Amino acid sequence: MKLTPAFGTARTLALGLALLSAAPVLAQKTTVKAKNDKIKTKTTSATGAVAKSKVTVAAAPVAATVAAPQPTTPMVSEPQVVVAATAAPAPVAAVPAGWLTDLDAAKAAAKAANRPILAVFSGSDWCKPCIMYEQEVFAKPEFMAYAKDKLVLAHFDFPRLKKNQLPAAQQKMNDAAAAQLNREGDFPLAVVISPEGKVLAKTGYIAGGPAAFEAYLKKVVPTL
Numbered sequence: 001m002k003l004t005p006a007f008g009t010a011r012t013l014a015l016g017l018a019l020l021s022a023a024p025v026l027a028q029k030t031t032v033k034a035k036n037d038k039i040k041t042k043t044t045s046a047t048g049a050v051a052k053s054k055v056t057v058a059a060a061p062v063a064a065t066v067a068a069p070q071p072t073t074p075m076v077s078e079p080q081v082v083v084a085a086t087a088a089p090a091p092v093a094a095v096p097a098g099w100l101t102d103l104d105a106a107k108a109a110a111k112a113a114n115r116p117i118l119a120v121f122s123g124s125d126w127c128k129p130c131i132m133y134e135q136e137v138f139a140k141p142e143f144m145a146y147a148k149d150k151l152v153l154a155h156f157d158f159p160r161l162k163k164n165q166l167p168a169a170q171q172k173m174n175d176a177a178a179a180q181l182n183r184e185g186d187f188p189l190a191v192v193i194s195p196e197g198k199v200l201a202k203t204g205y206i207a208g209g210p211a212a213f214e215a216y217l218k219k220v221v222p223t224l
Contacts, residue, residue: 098153102154103176107193110193113195115152116150117191118152118153118193120154121186121191122157123158125164126160129204132205151217156178157174158178189202
């Protein structure tokens with residue numbers, strides 16, 4: 001049995017069908033032109049008919065411009081007196097005994113007794129020089145004995161820890177005192193004020209204990 005003639009006939013038939021389906025394509029000519037966002041096509045058929053089309057392509061969205069991150073200025077910490085590196089001293093009582101915590105009351109007492117005021121601004125739970133000042137000078141019995149008949153003492157504390165926050169009324173008085181005497185926010189700060197309310201001197205931490213601090217006070221107020 002011979003299959004060759006049948007196979008040849010089938011192949012010839014398939015080739016003819018393929019050429020027939022491709023004829024319209026081979027008989028036409030298409031030209032494509034693109035410019036910017038527009039595409040133009042021109043098709044010429046075998047009969048000479050011309051078909052034109054124009055398509056506008058939407059432009060790709062432009063990426064939003066993102067500003068480069070700008071450097072930020074670091075926060076500036078409160079001014080403190082630089083001292084030699086030592087083990088951090090333990091905090092002392094925020095307000096030593098015998099000290100007033102109301103500037104207006106201190107001014108009234110100073111005027112009545114004709115004594116200068118020593119107003120101290122402290123950060124009892126964060127400022128190392130403040131803690132040293134309290135331990136070495138203001139909490140010492142010898143300093144209290146010296147100041148008893150010579151000074152009106154006023155103390156204004158500004159703690160930071162939540163557990164040490166002051167009552168609202170006291171914080172208000174401390175803020176009012178700072179607004180008058182310590183606008184720069186210096187810690188520690190000791191302010192000497194005349195009985196009439198005039199600021200005579202301001203100083204930070206003074207090393208040397210009560211004797212050194214008393215010597216400083218006598219330079220500011222020779223009658224002490």
